[in-house]
Amino acid sequence: MSANYWTSSQRLHWLLTKETLAERRKGLEDIFDPGKLQTIKALNPWHVRVYLHTLIHLLGQNLSIRQRILATAEVYLTRFHTKVPFGEINPYLVVATAVYVACKVEEHPQHIRTITSEARSLWPDYISHDPTKIAECEFYLIEELGTYLVIFHPYKSLMQISDAMARSNAQITMAPEEIQVTWSMINDSYITDLHLLNPPHIVAMACIYMTVVLRSHIMRMTMPSEAVKSRIEAFMTFFGESNVDLEQTIDCVQEMISLYVNWDTYSEKQCRVEIAKVIT
């Protein structure tokens, strides 16, 4: 992990324990009246998160915004929702604003009018023509983030760890398609709380573990199973020697598995309808 992470605001101010996070979320429920709270609690929280992820990526693709910037926007969104409960303000507006702020912070600024009109063309029922709506929401977002804006991502750790793997034992060199798979798993990890609970290198290690250990049977079907087994053993040796916390990594792996299990039952259309009920 780069030296700057250890003194970063991400580590000093935005690294939470599961308990704190759960308490914060519980505390947020008080602001709703019982009727609304019931509608919100009826939503599958995983599905809501997948839905928001889809919104961010849709807007991002239409504006050709890079993955890394969208990842920053997603962390903003997750942090924001530890302060302001989902359902309290228009999620489409928050999504557009998070992308807008992330673009600026990552030095690829987009004009506020461009974001507004793109978001409006995607979600005309929820986004107005008026760019000052995003400007106002920007304030609110930055404030709720505690004005901490720099985000460290696992992508760099992925490259560093995979290099270290190749150096330590040729047998566990990651194939290009394995890196690809791990990379997109990291993209998916932004749907979860992992980035509030773990430093980036743990998330990277968890996704590598999933690729190399859990998916290796699928990925390497052509390899005799003895070879698969010995490769996994070699990886576990590397892991054991790496100083990366095993327990914490496995915890992340389980969170990712929960995500994929819940994703299987996700229907975008149904989720859109249910969310519409909450925010009107």
Add this chain to the structure above:
Amino acid sequence: MNDAVMAKYTKDKKVGEGTFAVVYVGKQVKTDRKIAIKQIKEGEFKDGVDMSAIREIKFLQEIRHANVIELIDVFTAGPRLSMVLEFLPTDLEGLIKDTKILFRLGDVKAWMLMATRGLHHCHRLQILHRDLKPNNLLISPTGELKIADFGLARQMPNPKDKMTPTVVTRWYRAPELLFGARYYTPAVDVWSLGLIFAELMLRLPYCPGEDDIDQIDKTFRAFGTPTEEEWPGLTSLPAYPKTVNKYPHPSVQELKMRFSAATENGLELFQAMTELNPADRVSCEEALTADYFTEFPRPTKLAELPGRTE
């Protein structure tokens, strides 16, 4: 944040105004500590928070160092964002221009040492300042020098990412930027620091170009015209001029004449900071080990530095 945070500070009087902010002085109520409140101008908000303000908040929240301005707090009030900064009443430009103040060799050394330490910390965190100049080096009431104004700063990009070369106030702009380089390194800040060093010794700007073309000429006149051998790739930089005046590199003798009070070690550091080819320029880390900083006279103690107000 918001009202609760705001109530922790008083806002007493306006002391200045920059491009994107108005600055007030005030106090931290609990401690009676003097502070500056930098309030981002309201007009900007129709288009969202200004990039300079975003950069300043973003970086100052990550940097904690004795020689970098401290961001104490941020609050919003109405549709306005305000930064609470430590109070730094003086800047190096003001001191340089104040002809009543005499600079001793140790004073210049103390300021250079503090500036290099602050910059080294930024570079260690992979942050480029990109606007170092005497007026962004502020002096605390106790005489400490602090790097301020991170409105142009940015994270060191991935090697493939281009950056804009139109950064740094012209007189302090490194040659690679003058030639439009889209890939550059922390060495751009070191160059600026070198030019500040010269200005501290001379009490005059060393390369005061009147426009971008004149800036190139003045830079060559002061440091010599570099060649493709000395700096491979130089002539293919995007804005390298079709014709350049050829000036010789100044000899040691020549430099001694220009900087009559400087010691040999001082000139050596100055030269290392102002190597034309950025690949040959000294890093902050190396600069900190320069003999200049350990030889006699020692850096002046804070309590004896000009510019302190306490």
